[in-house]
Amino acid sequence: xxxxxxxxxxxxxxxxxxxxxxxxxxxxxxxxxxxxxxxxxxxxxxxxxxxxxxxxxxxxxxxxxxxxxxxxxxxxxxxxxxxxxxxxxxxxxxxxxxxxxxxxxxxxxxxxxxxxxxxxxxxxxxxxxxxxxxxxxxxxxxxxxxxxxxxxxxxxxxxxxxxxxxxxxxxxxxxxxxxxxxxxxxxxxxxxxxxxxxxxxxxxxxxxxxxxxxxxxxxxxxxxxxxxxxxxxxxx
Amino acid sequence: xxxxxxxxxxxxxxxxxxxxxxxxxxxxxxxxxxxxxxxxxxxxxxxxxxxxxxxxxxxxxxxxxxxxxxxxxxxxxxxxxxxxxxxxxxxxxxxxxxxxxxxxxxxxxxxxxxxxxxxxxxxxxxxxxxxxxxxxxxxxxxxxxxxxxxxxxxxxxxxxxxxxxxxxxxxxxxxxxxxxxxxxxxxxxxxxxxxxxxxxxxxxxxxxxxxxxxxxxxxxxxxxxxxxxxxxxxxx
Numbered sequence: 001x002x003x004x005x006x007x008x009x010x011x012x013x014x015x016x017x018x019x020x021x022x023x024x025x026x027x028x029x030x031x032x033x034x035x036x037x038x039x040x041x042x043x044x045x046x047x048x049x050x051x052x053x054x055x056x057x058x059x060x061x062x063x064x065x066x067x068x069x070x071x072x073x074x075x076x077x078x079x080x081x082x083x084x085x086x087x088x089x090x091x092x093x094x095x096x097x098x099x100x101x102x103x104x105x106x107x108x109x110x111x112x113x114x115x116x117x118x119x120x121x122x123x124x125x126x127x128x129x130x131x132x133x134x135x136x137x138x139x140x141x142x143x144x145x146x147x148x149x150x151x152x153x154x155x156x157x158x159x160x161x162x163x164x165x166x167x168x169x170x171x172x173x174x175x176x177x178x179x180x181x182x183x184x185x186x187x188x189x190x191x192x193x194x195x196x197x198x199x200x201x202x203x204x205x206x207x208x209x210x211x212x213x214x215x216x217x218x219x220x221x222x223x224x225x226x227x228x229x230x231x232x233x234x235x236x
Numbered sequence: 237x238x239x240x241x242x243x244x245x246x247x248x249x250x251x252x253x254x255x256x257x258x259x260x261x262x263x264x265x266x267x268x269x270x271x272x273x274x275x276x277x278x279x280x281x282x283x284x285x286x287x288x289x290x291x292x293x294x295x296x297x298x299x300x301x302x303x304x305x306x307x308x309x310x311x312x313x314x315x316x317x318x319x320x321x322x323x324x325x326x327x328x329x330x331x332x333x334x335x336x337x338x339x340x341x342x343x344x345x346x347x348x349x350x351x352x353x354x355x356x357x358x359x360x361x362x363x364x365x366x367x368x369x370x371x372x373x374x375x376x377x378x379x380x381x382x383x384x385x386x387x388x389x390x391x392x393x394x395x396x397x398x399x400x401x402x403x404x405x406x407x408x409x410x411x412x413x414x415x416x417x418x419x420x421x422x423x424x425x426x427x428x429x430x431x432x433x434x435x436x437x438x439x440x441x442x443x444x445x446x447x448x449x450x451x452x453x454x455x456x457x458x459x460x461x462x463x464x465x466x467x468x469x470x471x472x
Contacts (some may be wrong), residue, residue: 121370121371130382130384130388130405130406134382138381145373146369146370146373147382147383152388169366169387170366170370171305171367
């Protein structure tokens with residue numbers, strides 16, 4: 001049971017990869033099904049590990065503004081080479097790259113978002129591009145009121161332009177926005193901009209064999225087991 | 237009965253003011269209810285008449301990039317002065333300005349969009365800002381897959397950056413996008429960019445006393461009475 005909030009956030013902005021959808025399980029299953037002779041688990045981890053360094057190349061100015069679909073493709077080429085997979089056709093690689101549009105929700109996701117939507121404006125705030133986020137939402141029924149993305153702000157999280165961009169977009173002060181995420185660094189970035197924050201435990205984000213520290217950081221406004229728990233804590 | 241389309245559009249992008257929602261009736265009713273001693277009908281028409289000239293001031297460079305909420309407020313001040321309404325408080329003016337977030341759908345809108353969504357990706361493409369479009373959609377249940385706005389492209393329709401921006405956002409060629417609108421000039425702009433176009437008759441867009449020419453232009457891909465008719469024509 002949490003203490004009452006000082007300010008009820010009007011806007012809930014959600015991190016997506018890991019928080020709303022299970023990227024590891026989805027990518028691993030699809031890679032296993034392709035029978036490439038590689039571990040789906042290891043392949044998923046390697047692909048995801050390339051994500052932050054790739055965004056860093058953009059934010060440092062080494063690369064111009066690049067959609068996550070295109071960064072995922074750059075990393076995919078590296079990972080395929082690293083795993084010695086050399087026989088995929090262009091069509092097969094293009095299809096595999098879009099696995100990020102086909103990620104599965106966590107079991108509580110759709111129920112949690114639907115309940116939260118009843119009393120809050122809910123939007124994504126993801127580094128994923130609009131096309132990826134829109135097709136993902138349509139595919140699995142994520143009931144966003146609005147899809148916001150790094151693409152809209154031309155900056156990736158944790159750039160302050162993204163967190164403050166949500167508040168500015170909806171015409172509210174930062175404390176009226178709560179970032180919901182399974183990653184403490186993302187939440188710290190939001191907090192530094194004056195947003196409220198809710199941590200979501202996703203102990204299986206990196207798969208069964210890779211335990212994740214999901215302990216509470218009291219700097220966050222709320223700490224919830226999952227999105228249904230968050231809805232309950234917010235009285236939805 | 238229309239001829240089969242050469243290409244079934246994957247994406248349907250909708251103009252909003254007039255096409256999806258009844259701005260005239262909504263604004264007129266709210267102004268009448270305020271008992272300002274002015275005609276709601278005339279007030280609505282005057283407010284809307286300021287819209288294109290205001291956007292032109294931005295596109296010409298006279299004003300920097302400005303959200304439609306802020307342009308609506310600039311025009312509102314002029315219209316209030318024009319109608320001799322001088323007693324409204326700042327709060328009353330701010331509330332009235334947000335009537336554009338509270339516009340009512342046409343009777344066929346929600347059913348039509350819901351049917352069209354079953355086989356197409358549906359998004360807004362409006363000069364309205366994201367906040368306006370998001371709150372409007374939440375208020376009246378518009379089931380957008382994604383809310384796109386001039387705000388995302390930093391250009392108002394009919395700038396080609398908006399029409400081509402939809403195609404680029406979703407990673408498809410322009411002919412895979414169909415603009416749906418009740419305004420021939422908007423459709424002409426889209427067509428010039430290679431989009432398909434569907435005209436929607438909205439004979440009451442300017443109210444009962446202001447007949448609107450809703451005759452067909454054969455340059456459009458489709459011509460429909462309303463959004464339910466469009467859904468039927470597209471086999472949804």
